[in-house]
Amino acid sequence: MTLAGGGWPEGATCVALSGGVGGAKLALGLSHVVPPENLTIVANVGDDFEHLGLRICPDIDTLMYTLSGLADQERGWGLAGETWRCMEALGRLGGETWFNLGDADLATHLERSRRLHRGECLTEVTGALCRSLNVGPSILPATDDRLRTIVQTDRGPLGFQHYFVRERCVPEVTGFTFEGAETARLSAEVSKAMTDPRLAAVVICPSNPFISIDPILAVPGMRDALRAVSAPVIAVAPVVAGEAIKGPTAKMMQELGLPVDASTPALRYRDLLAGYVVDDADADLAPAIEGEGVAVLSTGTVMRSLEDRVRLARAVMDFALNLPRDVG
């Protein structure tokens, strides 16, 4: 089974695990390589929080906006052409404005909250929003249950958005906990995607391992599901030449006393991975990773343009489809 010689193998499916911005770039690339109806993106919900009485799901929204073509490319989050009238007015009223919500983006949170309030689960709500925005692939929350990333820091535990947005990642990280993870359940939709006999590859997108991928893996059953798939599981390094493309990944590695390079995520997931994709700049890390039984592909992983996203997605899929099965 190969991609190089032609298109995506007929009927084959692909599951991607993703956080926000970095992961969404590759997810967009994958949506140009895998037919939308065969592509499932499992989204991190550890960043979710309740704010201003609304349920905010930053990673789901970034994926949804990116895959619908509505995302702001330059700012890296939110909607293109966004306005901020509501937040300005909220500031005048003395309300909480540390988490910036655009006027059009607010509609997503209002509609999501309204639907959740009337009893729909997050999977259903996300599906409805995606249909309205003409998103082709399935975006599935890792769980419909409450799961919240808590960042342990030198200033005490902080909810993820408080750490990330309000405190601008300044506190020193000592660890992470995932509130609710013990009792969270994989959704039926995620389980179905992971056990689909047509599954040809699982891709762990280049997202922060600690705060985007670990909360997905923290859902009981997720690691077992990944170990059980016969399709290869491939991760793409979220770090290039010792620096994160975006966000606090490198800072966290340093504060946790881990090597600040692309080998750290590979070793973190080694029991799950058949293959790992590093940037050409990190090709020298390949022997150490391969020594752990994980095949390595080095290629250009920095995604500036849509062409970059599609090219990387194609390279990752080609790598995955040509790996021996049952290596993970």
Place this chain on the structure above:
Amino acid sequence: MTLAGGGWPEGATCVALSGGVGGAKLALGLSHVVPPENLTIVANVGDDFEHLGLRICPDIDTLMYTLSGLADQERGWGLAGETWRCMEALGRLGGETWFNLGDADLATHLERSRRLHRGECLTEVTGALCRSLNVGPSILPATDDRLRTIVQTDRGPLGFQHYFVRERCVPEVTGFTFEGAETARLSAEVSKAMTDPRLAAVVICPSNPFISIDPILAVPGMRDALRAVSAPVIAVAPVVAGEAIKGPTAKMMQELGLPVDASTPALRYRDLLAGYVVDDADADLAPAIEGEGVAVLSTGTVMRSLEDRVRLARAVMDFALNLPRDVG
């Protein structure tokens, strides 16, 4: 005690009962005649509703926006310079857009809902919002308890906003009920304002009697409080020459089989009123109203400009202060 010869009597207070647009015009006029710290506006909450998970208080907001100078003068509701990005986006998501909420206005509902959710009562929340917007007079909800105007129609009972906005007042009205009124309590702040020994006048603003004033009077204790005040209670006709300045007042009078003229509100409130103010166009109605023991002033009551509002407020106060006490 007279206004004509000088300013507002030192230390005297005034209470106004008001609905939305029409009432807010006179309330604004009153705020130019009565020192803000001596003016209390008791607002109808029968129009309030929960929408998109938010608590919307249309009459409180109209008063707040009008008295802060932020109201849109032409549209008659909402904020000047408002934008509608959130509603446009909500429409794309298939959400409920029949009740139009501006982007800046949304901040009011978000902040109100957040504060109510954490346990503040509506009186406290309204006070905080008014302070942020530099509103001088006190705007007090008639009650902190839930009270909802239900419009009985030929199509069955409708929540007020469903009748007013969604159905555009088309259904034929057969009556009104005020859900929750039996158990609603006057707030301590309203009781205090009504029993203030410095109270010099109570003004019932030119608001719709059925849906703006009646829901205030429906709060147990309100009618008794009005009967107990020694200050004169004065109402201003919301109908001029048989037509409502704004809204469905005349249509409702007709559907309820009541005379469609300015005498109807006067007769409706006659047990409470010492005086009634009609437009010069309705001076011929004075004898019938005076025959019920209610003094009548006829003057220009149509408020187009700020000058009109202040002039009418001054005329109403002058009328009130020169009426014999204990007539109500």
